[in-house]
Amino acid sequence: xxxxxxxxxxxxxxxxxxxxxxxxxxxxxxxxxxxxxxxxxxxxxxxxxxxxxxxxxxxxxxxxxxxxxxxxxxxxxxxxxxxxxxxxxxxxxxxxxxxxxxxxxxxxxxxxxxxxxxxxxxxxxxxxxxxxxxxxxxxxxxxxxxxxxxxxxxx
Ligand SMILES: Nc1c(NC[C@H](O)[C@H](O)[C@H](O)CO)[nH]c(=O)[nH]c1=O
Ligand SMILES: CC(=O)[C@@H](O)COP(=O)(O)O
Numbered sequence: 367x368x369x370x371x372x373x374x375x376x377x378x379x380x381x382x383x384x385x386x387x388x389x390x391x392x393x394x395x396x397x398x399x400x401x402x403x404x405x406x407x408x409x410x411x412x413x414x415x416x417x418x419x420x421x422x423x424x425x426x427x428x429x430x431x432x433x434x435x436x437x438x439x440x441x442x443x444x445x446x447x448x449x450x451x452x453x454x455x456x457x458x459x460x461x462x463x464x465x466x467x468x469x470x471x472x473x474x475x476x477x478x479x480x481x482x483x484x485x486x487x488x489x490x491x492x493x494x495x496x497x498x499x500x501x502x503x504x505x506x507x508x509x510x511x512x513x514x515x516x517x518x519x520x521x
Pocket of ligand 2: 447448449450451452453454455456458
């Protein structure tokens with residue numbers, strides 16, 4: 367039985383990162399986790415491009431630009447959407463998730479969903495490098511696995 371596995375970094379991998387500036391005290395930690403993980407797995411910082419956008423709602427557009435540029439093997443999307451007192455939270459979450467998923471399918475490259483969606487700031491802090499891990503780092507690991515899986519399948 368042949369089982370495709372995405373374990374080792376192939377040569378010349380380039381990764382794009384789109385990160386939202388809204389809740390920057392959280393998203394900067396997600397970015398740090400993602401970059402640290404990519405570098406620890408052998409990807410040079412020179413092979414990582416980062417684009418900052420105002421908020422999570424703007425992530426899909428820039429993720430699409432990166433994904434369709436042909437320059438990257440994967441795009442990582444990072445944001446922190448924290449519920450407020452109106453329905454705005456639901457709209458931003460839905461459009462960010464839908465846009466990121468659509469971009470991945472349309473472009474054919476992994477576009478990773480590293481947007482944390484929380485009820486409060488404490489939950490966001492827990493997922494940005496404290497007791498619930500770092501969602502940016504997890505996304506980077508997922509990106510590496512997907513890059514290798516695709517290269518293994520496509521030969
Ligand atoms: N409330 C949060 C937002 N809101 C801003 C939107 O993402 C968008 O930038 C604005 O509506 C202009 O188009 N963004 C987050 O990333 N996180 C939030 O908690
Ligand atoms: C996620 C949001 O858009 C939210 O932070 C906005 O807060 P509010 O719903 O109180 O306007």
